[in-house]
Amino acid sequence: MADIALAATPASETAVEMIGVNKWFGEFHVLRDVNLSVKRGERIVICGPSGSGKSTTIRCINRLEEHQKGKIIVDGIELTNDLKRIDEVRREVGMVFQHFNLFPHLTILENCTLAPIWVRKMPKKEAEEVAMHFLTRVKIPEQANKYPGQLSGGQQQRVAIARSLCMRPKIMLFDEPTSALDPEMVKEVLDTMVGLAEEGMTMICVTHEMGFARQVANRVIFMDQGQIVEQNEPEEFFSNPKHERTKLFLGQILH
């Protein structure tokens, strides 16, 4: 079971590269010339007002949204219309959603083993071992045979994280993983994420949990109106924001 540990990869390599990415929803220009380079092992937090394009940005990274201009290279693979490459990227990129998106008709264990079995062609028994390993890591191995509907929000979100980890992704994307949770459950999910960060996982998180950003992020990115307005190390970002809009935004969420 030694190979279950998440591979720590050299920090020099680039995990995600977005170059001049533009995207439109119909007439609406959601992403405007987004440039972002994420190294392996780096933890990025993206924040910004509602509708600023944070979700769209990270959803472009695993092609849940299609960009129309610019280049996105993930783990050395450029995202194009080639379905095979998209599936290749999705195998290496885990995603955790605001509303968990667990499969309600499958047990927790089945949720976790499904992709390893069908995508990675892992034998069922091995997939179950891997799943139990990660369920233990997110501290809910005892729920393995329940259905998602029987778990609390915080537990469901931890299952969602475990489900992604079972594919042993190189990169994890989080889209507001705690904003649908009751306040008392936020911490258990954030703790899980901190644990992941400490193991060196490459993470891109959209979140407004500024404590989390301070604790684990290498870089905080502020987006507004589909553009990256400011990025900096968390300390500098929070104590000394440069742009007027960043100051306004931080003023709103920190008080």
Added chain:
Amino acid sequence: MSRIETDTVFVRRDFLEPEAPPPSLGGVPGWVRKNLFSSPFNIAVSLAMLLLLAWALPPLFRWLFVDAVWTGTNREACLPKNGETVGACWAFVNAKLAQFTFGSYPADQRWRPSLAMIVFFLGLAWVAIPKMPRRREGVWLMLTAFPVLTFWLLYGGLGLPIVETSNWGGLLVTLVVAVTGIVASLPLGILLALGRRSKLPFIKIVSVVFIEVWRGVPLITVLFMASVMLPLFLPNGVNFDKLLRALIGVALFTGAYMAETIRGGLQAIPKGQYEGAASLGLSYWHSMRLIILPQALKIVIPGIVNSFISLFKDTSLVMIIGLYDLLGSIQRNFSDANWSTPSIAPTGLIFAAAVFWVFCFSMSRYSMYMERKLNTGRKR
């Protein structure tokens, strides 16, 4: 000040024990009072219905059972004698039961459809009852080996004398048409529903046109065209079995309806499920098969079974192309001079209705049972 405090602050000292509900809520008398006699209007309606039942039921019961003729070999048995009234002529049904079941299938070969039906019902029990072992294998056998076996048994060849489909009839034809229609229409409906939601324009257009054409045409027209018009387009001498044509027509027709039912289920699945599946790297077919369809089909079980039930009853329409299903075989015997009495038509029709009802009601109950079963454990 202290007065106000004692008014707003409250701490419970004594706890109440649970009590039995008031008598009017529980038991049969409670139910009757609550549902039948709760208001003057309700009382009036209930009494009116009771009177109606009292007026209608006893004569019906007399006709069906008390005055009914149970034995006999020809019309004499069911003719009114010395002024007595005569009820249902069950002797007729009894004498014709083999014809109602097999049509004009040769009498010495009737063991073949009988065997096929027995295997069918046993196989159905195997795959439909959740506690049965190896149900997956059962489904595969029922979908592969069973049709081959049944075709051989019913049609013949390889040592069995051939029985042309024009001799098949009765319940046998009803079951052949309904079961083929049901089994073929479900996968066809799934493919059409997925096709209609496809991003590929060609597949989408083909699916939409197919669905809308078949849905827009009455089944009678489909069957009529299959039997009357198709031969006009086929080269001379090429003859395609009439029953086979009806089967194809019914399967495509039901498939189109099924597609719309299933599409409704697909639309009810939240976008997050598709995204969750995609984000794990599952291919389109894997996510459909493992994530989307199991949930979508569960939602539309009532609609699917509804289609099955209408299909089962619509099999009677094959009469218009000269095939005789259960109802057709029964009707055909009304003109049998040996049995012609006033009571055979109502008796035969009631018998047909009862048989159809048993099949359709079983499907309905089974679907309700499945819905309940699939819901357990998923709910909070």
